[in-house]
Amino acid sequence: MTSAVMVEEKVVYERPESLADVATHYCPGCTHGIAHRIVAEVLDELGVRDRTIGVSPVGCAVLAYKYFNTDGAEAAHGRAPAMATGIKRVMPDHVVFTYQGDGDLAAIGIAEIIHAATRGENITTIFVNNAIYGMTGGQMAPTTLIGQETTSSPGGRSQTLTGFPVRMAELMAGITGSAYIARRSLHNVKEINTAKRAIKTAFLAQLNGLGFSMVELLSTCPTNWKVSPAEALAWVESDMVPYYPLGDYKVAEEVKPLMKRR
Amino acid sequence: MAAKGRIEINEERCKGCTLCALACPQTIIEMATDRVNAKGYYPALLVDPDVKCTGCALCAVACPDVCITVYRQVPSKTRRAEAAV
Ligand SMILES: Cc1ncc(C[n+]2csc(CCOP(=O)(O)OP(=O)(O)O)c2C)c(N)n1
Ligand code: SF4
């Protein structure tokens, strides 16, 4: 009797449960969608979807609360960390995160994010740095690179006129209440996977009550950068990464064992 | 033998951004040229007559719109009686 080895088909990749099965309004190739998906995958892996509350920003991600299959709230521009603080303090057994763009977090909301960290609030922030105000039509952000053209810096951002782009991960790492601060990028599959591991560490820090955690994600805005989605990924690698180096900027002692577990 | 796989693309969700095609090591994803979806985008298509897809899922990880489901062939745990005929 001969025996043949049968093969069967296994699903190796599908939509995470923590991401609602709806179309998003993001432009083609915008990496906001990738940031959403890896956050959702981490929530699935940690098994915390049904006790997670996301706070959406003002910016292109304003509707993120509809895209995450978790509870959600929508904060005034830049105020997501303040709202998340209130939610976490009233419901400390819930997992609370903010999802914010660079205009939201690094301009109008810079005071809120800094003070959330100085208080050591036990929340997680996903910070999407695309070096521009996407939603309002491509104006200069605090993170816009020197020489980068935007609708409010025609001819390129000038450092004499507007100073230097702010490096948020470095800034937040200097704050005592920060437990885990990292910067990652979404410009290729390897970096996406690395970013996901950092997001997992950030949520694990919160689950262990260790204080404030933030992952900055270098992201694209092909529409307002006026390039194709593929060219936008290449620009992140060639121009953004050198000014915004990737890595872990603050890892509290108590966070280190969690990084082995992820 | 290289692993065998296949992908399903949700054409109506696809925004024709090309990032899946850029990520695929087998270069077997193309954007349609003969039709658009309801949103007006040329959707991505798997063009794989020689079954080169390995089910590596790099395309799915690169897709900002979670359009791609990936399948891989694995040896079956249940060896069925018919197989032995
Ligand atoms: C109080 C207030 N000020 C200004 C605005 C206008 N506004 C809407 S979104 C935005 C910036 C968005 O940029 P960013 O946070 O970088 O997010 P992106 O759209 O790039 O994802 C601004 C200034 C507003 N909605 N509310
Ligand atoms: S405007 Fe920019 S950031 Fe906003 S959805 Fe479009 S590409 Fe993304």
Ligand code: SF4
């Ligand atoms: S699973 Fe891998 S080989 Fe198959 S289409 Fe996607 S990227 Fe290409």
Ligand code: SF4
């Ligand atoms: S990456 Fe996704 S949205 Fe973009 S072309 Fe491929 S399937 Fe379509």
